[in-house]
Each structure stands twice: as structure tokens, then as C-alpha cells.
Amino acid sequence: LSSPSPDNDSLDLAMDEVVETSIEQLYYNICEMQSSDHSPSRRSFVSYGEESRIDSELRFLAGGDYDTVEEIKEIVEETNTPEGGKVQSPVGISSEENKKSVLRSKASKGRPPNGKPAGRRLKTLSKVASFNTGKNALLPERSNLQNGSNGPVDKRYLGPYLLKQARELMGTGDNPQKALALSLRAKKVFELSAGDKPDLEYVMCLHVVSALYCRLGRYSEAISILEKSIDVPVMDLGQSHALAKFAGCMQLGDTYAMLGQIENSILFYTAGLEIQRQVLGEKDPRYAETCRYLAEAHVQAMQFEEAEKLCETSLSIHKENGLSASPEEAADRRLLGLIQDAKGDHLSALEHFVLASMAMAANGHHEDVASIDCNIGDAYLSLARYDEAIFAYQKALNMFKTSRGENHLSVASVFIRLADLYNKIGKLSESKSYCENALRIYLKPIPGTPPEEIASGLVDISAIYESANEPEMALELLRKAMEKYGDPTGGQQGIIAGIEAQIGVLYFVLGKFSEAYGYLKSSTANFRSIGDKKSAVFGIALNQMGLVCLQLMAINEAADLFEESRSILEAECGPYHADTLRVCSNLASTYDAMGRTGDAIELLEYVVELREEKLGTANPEVEDERRRLDELLKETGLSRRRRTRSLGALLVKNSGVVH
Numbered sequence: 001l002s003s004p005s006p007d008n009d010s011l012d013l014a015m016d017e018v019v020e021t022s023i024e025q026l027y028y029n030i031c032e033m034q035s036s037d038h039s040p041s042r043r044s045f046v047s048y049g050e051e052s053r054i055d056s057e058l059r060f061l062a063g064g065d066y067d068t069v070e071e072i073k074e075i076v077e078e079t080n081t082p083e084g085g086k087v088q089s090p091v092g093i094s095s096e097e098n099k100k101s102v103l104r105s106k107a108s109k110g111r112p113p114n115g116k117p118a119g120r121r122l123k124t125l126s127k128v129a130s131f132n133t134g135k136n137a138l139l140p141e142r143s144n145l146q147n148g149s150n151g152p153v154d155k156r157y158l159g160p161y162l163l164k165q166a167r168e169l170m171g172t173g174d175n176p177q178k179a180l181a182l183s184l185r186a187k188k189v190f191e192l193s194a195g196d197k198p199d200l201e202y203v204m205c206l207h208v209v210s211a212l213y214c215r216l217g218r219y220s221e222a223i224s225i226l227e228k229s230i231d232v233p234v235m236d237l238g239q240s241h242a243l244a245k246f247a248g249c250m251q252l253g254d255t256y257a258m259l260g261q262i263e264n265s266i267l268f269y270t271a272g273l274e275i276q277r278q279v280l281g282e283k284d285p286r287y288a289e290t291c292r293y294l295a296e297a298h299v300q301a302m303q304f305e306e307a308e309k310l311c312e313t314s315l316s317i318h319k320e321n322g323l324s325a326s327p328e329e330a331a332d333r334r335l336l337g338l339i340q341d342a343k344g345d346h347l348s349a350l351e352h353f354v355l356a357s358m359a360m361a362a363n364g365h366h367e368d369v370a371s372i373d374c375n376i377g378d379a380y381l382s383l384a385r386y387d388e389a390i391f392a393y394q395k396a397l398n399m400f401k402t403s404r405g406e407n408h409l410s411v412a413s414v415f416i417r418l419a420d421l422y423n424k425i426g427k428l429s430e431s432k433s434y435c436e437n438a439l440r441i442y443l444k445p446i447p448g449t450p451p452e453e454i455a456s457g458l459v460d461i462s463a464i465y466e467s468a469n470e471p472e473m474a475l476e477l478l479r480k481a482m483e484k485y486g487d488p489t490g491g492q493q494g495i496i497a498g499i500e501a502q503i504g505v506l507y508f509v510l511g512k513f514s515e516a517y518g519y520l521k522s523s524t525a526n527f528r529s530i531g532d533k534k535s536a537v538f539g540i541a542l543n544q545m546g547l548v549c550l551q552l553m554a555i556n557e558a559a560d561l562f563e564e565s566r567s568i569l570e571a572e573c574g575p576y577h578a579d580t581l582r583v584c585s586n587l588a589s590t591y592d593a594m595g596r597t598g599d600a601i602e603l604l605e606y607v608v609e610l611r612e613e614k615l616g617t618a619n620p621e622v623e624d625e626r627r628r629l630d631e632l633l634k635e636t637g638l639s640r641r642r643r644t645r646s647l648g649a650l651l652v653k654n655s656g657v658v659h
Contacts, residue, residue, distance in 0.1 A: 160186075170183075180209070186205050206229035210223075230249060242279045245275055253265045261531050266303075295311050311336040329359060330359035337379070349379045408446065416461060422434065432468070455482070482499055493526050501544065513552055517552060539568035585625060601632050604632065
């Protein structure tokens with residue numbers, strides 16, 4: 001995820017004799033840390049521009065929406081002195097008044113349409129006081145910094161000073177190892193000088209250390225540090241401590257998300273949401289923002305019911321706060337549309353997308369309207385309303401070309417959608433033309449384009465070539481996509497595992513079973529290594545690997561793979577899902593090949609019964625399974641066992657249609 005680089009000026013620490021670690025200081029420092037190009041945050045489905053979701057959420061939680069920034073800049077301004085030092089304008093506003101002014105919600109204005117910071121970031125709102133204007137007035141004595149003496153000045157200044165240096169170096173991105181060393185020294189100083197009361201500056205230091213560990217790919221150490229940061233704040237000590245604990249939970253959730261461990265990520269996001277509910281209440285717009293944040297995580301985990309409930313909660317909060325037809329409500333509706341689309345309710349999805357588009361247009365967010373137009377086109381495509389889909393895609397294409405340029409990846413993404421549409425309606429020449437237009441952009445991207453976005457586009461184009469029965473071209477594109485990731489770490493391993501599974505499937509289609517087995521084995525190993533052993537994608541990869549094993553006559557291994565796949569898909573998708581029934585059918589065939597005829601018959605009877613119940617007795621798939629079952633029964637001289645159902649049970653089942 002790429003976000004705006006931090007402004008180093010905003011990393012200044014207030015080191016007056018009477019330092020109050022305000023919640024504003026804590027959260028804006030956290031936001032600065034999270035907003036680096038190496039932020040572990042994941043890209044939002046509905047975020048604006050390049051800003052990561054946790055960046056805007058934490059900033060919004062602290063009351064720092066972008067209109068607020070401009071207002072507070074008039075109150076707190078940092079100026080350079082002739083001597084090169086810095087002085088804060090001694091405005092006569094108390095820390096408590098500052099805190100109230102910032103924490104007061106300005107949700108009616110919300111986040112900016114493009115996700116870009118409006119000017120310099122908000123400066124620290126600690127207790128305002130006059131500082132010496134000398135060049136070194138804010139620094140500890142050099143002798144104390146070098147020899148680590150135990151004088152009182154060390155306890156007051158050394159930790160914050162080292163932390164400030166670490167964060168400034170972190171902002172440049174030049175030497176993360178040195179930045180980590182400085183932040184670890186700061187951490188040690190805070191720990192040695194710790195008093196009875198928990199120190200929120202120490203919490204800040206832990207967050208910086210964990211972010212640097214993430215940047216260096218040392219995720220387990222980052223998680224350990226963040227867990228400690230959550231333990232330090234005490235909820236009973238006030239709002240500042242509660243919100244510090246909230247920030248730790250959200251950052252820990254982001255770190256787990258970066259590792260691809262969505263379930264753990266959701267646990268900590270949920271904990272953060274509960275803390276926010278206790279502090280801000282259930283009607284605060286910032287609570288609604290976090291509800292949508294958590295909903296997006298549930299969507300990634302394909303937990304659509306939970307995601308839908310959270311979106312509805314967020315919408316109701318915006319309505320109660322008079323934010324109907326606002327950008328915030330539009331973001332909620334767009335996500336709700338994506339959820340309905342994933343559930344197969346394309347008409348409901350279309351309704352939400354249209355309402356979101358109208359709200360964005362009314363607020364002048366034209367680029368966001370173009371993004372939603374793509375979603376509208378997707379919904380029309382799912383409804384087989386092809387002309388309307390083409391119109392929506394072309395509208396989005398024109399806007400992106402005008403606002404972002406003809407070589408932007410957003411333009412390529414619309415080309416892919418048009419290619420997919422024309423492929424589905426059988427116009428292969430038009431489809432191929434749009435694929436080539438998209439490839440021209442992806443293979444010669446604008447400098448600075450994130451490689452993972454290029455890889456994602458190549459995977460999408462590969463799927464179209466595969467659908468058009470060009471597996472060789474599809475394979476070539478998938479290999480190029482893998483090259484873009486280089487040496488993957490964290491959550492990228494899950495993406496690589498998915499690409500490897502697709503390559504394995506294509507080799508299977510081409511009859512190259514040894515190559516297919518190699519890629520599928522690597523894919524499943526990657527899924528296991530990141531702890532993603534319960535996802536539906538992993539279950540499908542296991543099923544495909546089992547099919548390859550059958551071709552290689554590795555029957556016992558195939559049976560093991562099908563059994564594991566079945567248990568995962570039954571838990572994740574349910575017993576009636578097509579993928580679940582498909583793997584059960586494969587397992588029954590494997591049992592038959594192993595001579596376990598009784599197990600094969602029992603499993604096929606189960607599959608036939610579920611298919612009859614779900615699809616009806618005349619469905620072609622049901623007939624095929626029933627024919628296989630009859631052949632097995634004939635070979636063994638047995639007859640099909642049917643479960644008898646009482647009249648009462650049938651009436652209960654059909655009570656919804658009996659009048």
C-alpha cells in the first residue's frame with residue numbers, strides 16, 4: 001500500500017519542562033508513522049486516491065479531518081527563527097481546550113475526495129508554551145546523550161530525543177536499520193525511567209519500533225511489540241489511554257492483515273471497535289468509519305453477513321448525524337453494493353451503486369463517480385444487460401483518461417472490464433483488442449506504479465485469455481505477474497499462492513501434470529506457511545492438487561487432499577455449495593479407485609441427496625451423479641438407501657409455501 005510520504009516537520013516532539021502527552025500528539029504521530037510508503041495497512045475497497053484506510057481512519061478518529069487541519073493551523077503554527085531554531089506561537093489556548101476542539105467531530109465535512117493531505121500535517125497540540133529560541137534549546141546536553149549519564153535531564157529528554165531522531169530517519173526511508181537501532185535505544189530509556197503511571201510516549205515509541213520491524217519484514221517481532229503497546233494504556237485513566245489502546249489494536253490488526261492472517265486481523269479490529277464504542281459512543285461518525293473499516297476486513301474473509309451488518313450500522317449513524325448523501329454515506333453504500341454483488345444479489349448491488357454515484361456527483365467527487373461507474377458496469381454485466389454495462393464502462397473510461405491520463409492504471413482496469421464483457425458475448429476480436437490496450441499500459445507503467453497493482457492487472461488479463469482458450473498466453477502473463485512480486489513477504493505470499501494455483505490449473509488443462517503438481521504443491525505450502533489453512537481458496541487448491549495426483553496415480557495422496565479440501569469447504573462454504581459437492585464427488589471416485597466401494601457408495605448417496613434437494617431431480621448434474629451411483633450399486637448388488645421423511649417433517653420444511 002502506498003500512501004503519501006510523511007512530512008518530517010510534523011514529527012517534532014514537544015519537550016518543554018512540563019510535557020503533557022496529549023491524545024492529539026499520540027495519534028498524529030501514529031498517523032505519520034502509518035502513512036509511510038511501507039505502511040502495513042491494506043488498501044481499502046472504497047478509499048479515495050492512494051491513502052491507505054488505516055491512515056484516514058486514525059486521523060479521523062483523532063478529529064483530524066482535513067478541514068480541521070486548516071483551521072488548527074491558524075492557531076498552532078511553527079515558525080523558523082533567524083538562528084535556525086524553531087518556536088511555537090504562544091497562543092493562549094490551554095491543552096484541554098485544544099483537545100476538545102480537535103476531538104469535536106467534523107464528520108459532516110469528512111475526508112477529502114482524493115485522499116491527499118491538505119498542506120502540511122497538523123502540528124503537535126501539546127501544552128503550548130514559549131520555548132528558548134537558541135539552536136539547541138530543545139536538546140539534551142551532548143555529554144549526557146553520549147555517555148548516557150543518569151542525570152535528571154536524561155529521564156526527561158533522552159527518550160523523546162532518540163525517538164525523534166529515529167522517526168526523522170524513518171521518514172527519509174534511507175536507513176531503516178539505523179532508525180530501528182535509535183528507536184530501540186529510546187524504548188530502553190523509556191523502560192528504565194518508567195514511573196508508576198503508564199507513559200503514552202512509551203506507547204508511541206513501541207508503535208514506531210513495530211512499524212520499523214514491519215518495514216524490515218520482521219513481522220513476528222512487530223506483533224510482539226504491538227501486543228506490549230496494547231497492555232500499557234489503562235482504560236480507567238481516561239480517554240487518552242483508551243484511544244491509545246484503540247490505535248494499538250488497529251495497528252496490530254493491520255500487521256496481521258499484511259501477513260494474510262485475516263481472522264486474527266478481524267479479532268483486533270473488533271477489539272478496537274469496542275474500545276471506540278465505549279469512548280465515543282455508538283452514534284459518533286468516527287465509530288461509523290471504523291464499522292466500515294471492519295466490514296471491509298470481513299469482505300476480504302468472505303464473511304458477507306457480518307460485513308453487511310456493519311455497513312448497515314454505519315449507514316444508520318450517518319443518517320442520524322444528518323450525513324445523508326454525503327461522501328461518507330456514499331462510501332458505505334459502495335461497499336454494501338460490493339457485498340450484495342458478491343452474494344449474487346446484483347439488483348440490490350446496482351441500487352446501492354447508483355445511490356453512491358449520485359452522492360459523489362453531488363459533492364463534486366468526479367473521479368470517485370468514475371470508480372463507482374465501473375461497479376455499476378459490473379452489476380449490469382452480471383445481469384446480462386450488456387449495452388448498459390458498456391455505457392457505464394465507457395463513461396468511467398472517459399473520466400479516467402481526462403483526469404489521470406491515458407496511461408494510468410485506472411484506464412487499463414476499464415480496458416480489462418471491456419475485454420471481459422466482449423469475451424462473454426462472443427466478440428473475441430474486440431476482447432483481444434482491449435486486452436492488448438491494457439497490456440500496453442501494464443507492461444510500460446508510469447514510474448512509481450506499485451508492482452502489486454501491475455501484477456493484479458496481469459492476472460486479470462490472464463483469466464480472459466484462459467477463458468478464450470489461449471492457455472499459453474495466460475501462463476506467460478501469470479509468470480510475469482509472479483516476477484513483479486520478486487521475493488514476497490507477509491500477505492504477498494497468499495497472493496503468490498493464488499497465482500501458483502492458477503498456473504497449476506493451466507498446466508493441468510495442458511496435460512502437463514508434473515508441472516501442475518509442482519506449482520500446486522508450492523501453492524498449498526505457501527497457504528500453510530502464512531496460516532491460511534481454512535480459506536475456501538486453499539480448499540479449492542487442495543481439490544485441484546488431488547485431481548493432479550489422480551492423473552499421476554498417487555491415489556492415496558489424492559484421497560488425503562480431497563478429505564482435507566472437503567472439511568475446509570464444508571466449514572467455509574457449506575455442504576450445499578457447488579465446490580463442496582464437487583470435491584465430495586471427486587473423493588467418492590477416489591474411494592472407488594482404492595477399492596473402498598462402501599465408502600464411495602455412502603458418499604455418492606450423500607451427494608445425490610443434497611443435489612436433489614438443492615437442484616431438483618431433473619437437473620443434469622443430479623442425473624450424472626445418480627447414474628454413477630447406480631453403476632456402483634449394480635456392481636455390488638446393493639440398492640440405493642433413501643432416507644424416509646415423515647409427513648410432519650415435510651410440512652415443517654414447506655411451511656413457508658403452505659397456505
